[in-house]
Amino acid sequence: MTNDFITLELRWFNRGILPTQVNDWFATDCPGETLGLPETREDIYLYIPDCPYLNIKFRQGSLEVKWRKAELGMRQFGGFGEGSIEQWIKWSCQDSTSESLMPKGGLMQGSWVQVKKARSQRFYQEITYELTQLTVNNENWWTIAFEALVEVDTMNLEEFDQGISEIGQTYQGLSLQNHQSCAYPTWLNQVV
Template identity: 45%
Template sequence: MLITNELRWFYPGTIPEDIKLWFQQNCLVDPFQSPESREDLYLYSPGCDYMGIKLRQGRLEVKWRQAELDLVRFGELAEGRAEKWGKWLCCDSTGESFQPATVLDNASWVSVQKVRYSQLYQVLPDSSVQPVVGNENIDNPCTVEITHLVIRDNPWWSIGFEASGEDVCLMDNLQTTASSIFNTYQGSRLGAADSYAYPHWLGLVYR
């Protein structure tokens, strides 16, 4: 099981151009890197924002919220609610299970199209933050991402942080990385009312 501390915001519409440009120029090692495009299928569970179940690229992912953490603030433009999650991954080596075709006729599963830019960071012992090239195994990692979403033909966008590592370091990894990232942020305000995880977002937009 993977344990993470996470922080996300969701907004309707497409990613504002100034925020997209800021992310590409200030958060990515390669500002010209191509985004990842994929479709995730979520199991819609009304009133259950503490658990997320989805099919992603031939595997089943189950996430369970273990704790709602502190309200965190980064300067005057970003305030959100951090949460602690546990994730289980289920794979089928035969490739017969966990395929979109097995659930697409079921109205309880909802398709979310994603175009995602992401960058992995490492928090160093001196509390500085550096971007990491590749998917090497590092201590105190935190991924920052900005994602264009489409659900029921409606566009949304999200910015988020996902910190992992030793349990005692999770919150420090999240806050240190986010503080460094938001040091250059000058976009529209990211408020606590718009800060939640994917299961809560689905409950708002898929009714």
């Protein structure tokens, strides 16, 4: 079974252990509703050097492919600081056995990178946002990300900006900078 959809996305990556102040902010001071319990999992990414517009990963029995459709530029987001919004097209192919999606020889061939994640999510005005702790190559990172599904451009960029800025009014942490703002393919180029 294959699904596809378009999203607006903004993400910041930060090296080190998640600051308690940021964790407490996300748990208690953020607007919107909590989406389920925090989850831990391991995603496996195909590392493609110098290819910031393509993201391929295995996640919990599915193969997910994302293609960056557009870079929508750097913007200011209230208490968060500044970051760059991107538009992505996502495809997801589910396989309960993982056998037909797995490359021959498993993940030993090619440049596959295992990323351990501990993720919490919230939902506010059509925006899903997350705070995730990452471990890759024995290094700790954390990320704040925002995503909105776009159906034939029903959510415009200004609404996305406004929602993130409203959430940012409650943010308690160091200002996030544009050089920290990127999607997983660009981040993987930094850590691999």
